[in-house]
Amino acid sequence: MAQVQIPATGDLPVVATQHPKAWKWYHYFTFNTDHKVIGIQYLVFSFIFYLIAGLMAVVMRTELYTPDPDVIDPNLYNALLTNHGTIMIFGWVVPAAIGGFGNYLVPLMIGARDMAFPRLNALAFWMLPPAGLLLLGSFLFGGAQAGWTSYPPLSLITAPTAQSMWCLSIILAGTSSILGAVNFIVTIVKMRVPSMPWDKMPLFCWAMMATSILSLLSTPVLAIGLILLLFDINFGTSFYKPDAGGNVIIYQHLFWFYSHPAVYLMILPIFGIMSEVIPVHARKPIFGYKAILGSSMVICFVGLFVWVHHMFTSGTPPWMRMFFTISTLIVAVPTGVKIFSWTATLWGGKIRYTSAMLFAMGLLIMFVIGGLSGVTLGTAPVDVHVHDTYYVVAHFHYVLFGGSVFGLYAGIYHWFPKMTGRMLNETLGKIHFLLTIIGANITFLPMHVLGTQGMPRRVAMYDPQFATLNQICTIGAYILAFSVVPFLINVIWSWRWGPKAGGNPWRALTLEWTTDSPPLIENWERLPVVTHGPYDYGMHHAEATSVQG
Ligand code: HEM
Ligand SMILES: [Cu+2]
Numbered sequence: 001m002a003q004v005q006i007p008a009t010g011d012l013p014v015v016a017t018q019h020p021k022a023w024k025w026y027h028y029f030t031f032n033t034d035h036k037v038i039g040i041q042y043l044v045f046s047f048i049f050y051l052i053a054g055l056m057a058v059v060m061r062t063e064l065y066t067p068d069p070d071v072i073d074p075n076l077y078n079a080l081l082t083n084h085g086t087i088m089i090f091g092w093v094v095p096a097a098i099g100g101f102g103n104y105l106v107p108l109m110i111g112a113r114d115m116a117f118p119r120l121n122a123l124a125f126w127m128l129p130p131a132g133l134l135l136l137g138s139f140l141f142g143g144a145q146a147g148w149t150s151y152p153p154l155s156l157i158t159a160p161t162a163q164s165m166w167c168l169s170i171i172l173a174g175t176s177s178i179l180g181a182v183n184f185i186v187t188i189v190k191m192r193v194p195s196m197p198w199d200k201m202p203l204f205c206w207a208m209m210a211t212s213i214l215s216l217l218s219t220p221v222l223a224i225g226l227i228l229l230l231f232d233i234n235f236g237t238s239f240y241k242p243d244a245g246g247n248v249i250i251y252q253h254l255f256w257f258y259s260h261p262a263v264y265l266m267i268l269p270i271f272g273i274m275s276e277v278i279p280v281h282a283r284k285p286i287f288g289y290k291a292i293l294g295s296s297m298v299i300c301f302v303g304l305f306v307w308v309h310h311m312f313t314s315g316t317p318p319w320m321r322m323f324f325t326i327s328t329l330i331v332a333v334p335t336g337v338k339i340f341s342w343t344a345t346l347w348g349g350k351i352r353y354t355s356a357m358l359f360a361m362g363l364l365i366m367f368v369i370g371g372l373s374g375v376t377l378g379t380a381p382v383d384v385h386v387h388d389t390y391y392v393v394a395h396f397h398y399v400l401f402g403g404s405v406f407g408l409y410a411g412i413y414h415w416f417p418k419m420t421g422r423m424l425n426e427t428l429g430k431i432h433f434l435l436t437i438i439g440a441n442i443t444f445l446p447m448h449v450l451g452t453q454g455m456p457r458r459v460a461m462y463d464p465q466f467a468t469l470n471q472i473c474t475i476g477a478y479i480l481a482f483s484v485v486p487f488l489i490n491v492i493w494s495w496r497w498g499p500k501a502g503g504n505p506w507r508a509l510t511l512e513w514t515t516d517s518p519p520l521i522e523n524w525e526r527l528p529v530v531t532h533g534p535y536d537y538g539m540h541h542a543e544a545t546s547v548q549g
Pocket of ligand 2: 259260261263306307309310
C-alpha cells in the first residue's frame with residue numbers, strides 16, 4: 001500500500017484509488033496504519049491474553065480448592081499469581097479499553113479519517129506482542145514471582161532472569177501507552193470535524209482525553225522505577241538495597257505514583273463506554289453531560305494525589321495517612337456523580353434489555369460494591385487491619401472484573417455490529433451475561449468474608465478454617481471460565497454468518513453510526529456534519545436525521 005497523506009478535514013481526495021477497497025484478513029497481521037485495523041488488532045490480541053491470564057486463574061483456584069499446596073509447586077503458584085495480575089492489567093484491560101476501543105472509536109466519533117500519527121499508532125501496537133512474549137517466555141526461567149507490584153527486596157532475590165524480563169516487558173508496554181496517549185491528545189484537540197465544538201463531543205472522547213493526560217503524567221514514573229530495579233538486579237547498583245544504603249520505600253512511591261492512576265486508566269475509558277451505551281439503549285439524553293465530563297477531569301487531577309493509600313502499612317507518618325485518606329475519599333465524589341448520572345439516565349427511559357445494556361447495568365451494581373469496599377480500604381484505620389488480606393482481592397476484583405471487564409463486554413456487544421457489519425446473537429449474549437454475573441459474585445463475594453476473617457492474599461496454602469468459602473470461590477471461578485464459551489461461539493459464528501447490521505442498528509446518534517458497517521477505509525466519503533448533540537434522543541430533529549442504512 002502506498003503511503004499517502006490523509007488530510008484531517010475536507011472531502012476524500014483521489015487517494016482512495018491507491019488503497020484496496022476494503023481490508024483483507026491478512027492486513028490484520030501486518031503493520032497497518034488504519035486506526036480501525038489497529039483497534040481490532042488491540043482487541044483480539046488483548047482478548048487472547050485475557051484467556052491466557054484466565055487460565056492461570058483457574059489453575060490457581062484449583063490449587064486453592066483445598067488448604068494444602070497439593071496441585072502445583074508453590075513457586076509456580078507465585079509465578080502464576082504474578083503473571084495473572086500483570087497480564088490482566090497490562091495485557092488485557094489497558095490495551096483493550098485504551099488501545100482497542102480508543103483507537104477504533106475516537107476518530108470515528110469526532111469525524112476524522114484517522115488518528116493524528118498513524119505510523120506512531122501502529123508502532124505502539126506492535127510493541128505489545130514482544131512485551132507479551134517476554135512475560136510468557138519468562139516461565140522458562142521460573143517466571144517472575146514477586147507479585148504484579150514487584151516490590152524489592154523480594155523482586156531482587158527471586159528468579160532474576162525472569163524478573164528482568166518482567167521489567168523489560170512492562171517498560172515496553174508503558175512506552176507503548178505513552179505513544180498512544182500523545183496520539184489521542186493531538187487527535188482530539190486538532191482533528192475534530194469543524195462542526196463539532198467541545199460541548200458536542202461524545203463523552204467517550206472526553207474520557208479518552210482524561211485518560212491520556214493521566215497516562216502521560218504517570219507512566220514515565222513507573223518506567224523510571226523499573227529501570228532502577230533492572231539496574232539493581234543486573235548491574236550491581238543499590239537504589240533499593242537497604243543493606244547497601246538503598247531504600248525500598250522509594251520503589252513503592254515510584255510504583256504507586258503510576259499504579260494508582262492506572263486504576264483510573266482502566267476505568268475512565270470504561271466509564272466512557274457506559275456513557276455511550278446507556279443513553280442509546282435507554283432512548284434518553286444522558287443526564288448531566290457536563291457533570292460527567294467534569295468528573296472525568298476531576299478524577300484525572302485528584303487521582304494523581306492518592307497513591308500513598310497503598311502504603312498505609314509501610315511506616316507512613318500519621319499526617320501522611322490523614323492527607324491521603326482525605327484525598328482518596330474525595331475521589332469517591334466524582335465517581336459517585338457518574339453513577340448518579342447513569343442511574344438518572346435510566347430512570348424513566350424506554351430501556352431495551354440488549355446484551356450491551358445488561359452488561360452496563362451489571363457494571364453499575366458490581367462497581368458500586370467495589371467502590372464501597374474501596375472507600376473502606378482508603379480509610380487508613382480500616383486498611384491497617386485488612387491490608388494484604390482477601391478483602392483487598394475482593395475489592396479490586398469487583399472494580400476490575402465487575403467494572404472494567406463488564407464494561408469491555410458492554411462495548412463489544414454495542415460496537416461489534418459497527419466493527420464487523422454483523423449482529424451478535426442476543427440469546428447467547430444473555431446466557432453469557434447471566435453466567436458472568438452469577439460466576440463473578442460466587443467467586444468474589446465470599447472473599448470479603450475470608451479477608452475480614454484474616455486470610456492473607458498471595459498464598460498457595462491456608463488455614464483449614466477457610467476451606468468451605470474457598471471451595472465456593474473455586475466453583476465460581478469454574479462458572480466464570482465456562483461463561484466465555486457462549487461468548488466465543490457467538491463472536492466466531494456471528495462474525496461470519498450473523499445477520500447484517502446495516503449502518504445504524506441501534507439508531508444511535510454519535511458519528512460512528514453515520515457511516516457503513518464496517519466503515520470505509522477512510523471512514524466517510526464525505527465527512528459528516530454535526531447537526532445535533534450526541535445524546536438528543538427523543539428529540540424529533542435528531543431521531544429523524546440519524547436513521548440510516
Ligand atoms: C472507588 C474508588 C477506589 C478506592 C477508594 C480504592 C482504594 C484502594 C485501596 C486503599 C487499596 C489498597 C489496599 C491495601 O492497602 O492493600 C486498593 C487496592 C487496589 N485497587 Fe483500588 N480503589 C478504588 C478503585 C479502584 C479501581 C477502579 C480499580 C481498577 C479498575 C482498583 C484496583 C485496585 C487494585 C488492583 C488494588 C490492589 C493493589 C495491590 O496489589 O495491593 N481500585 N484500592
Ligand atoms: Cu490506589
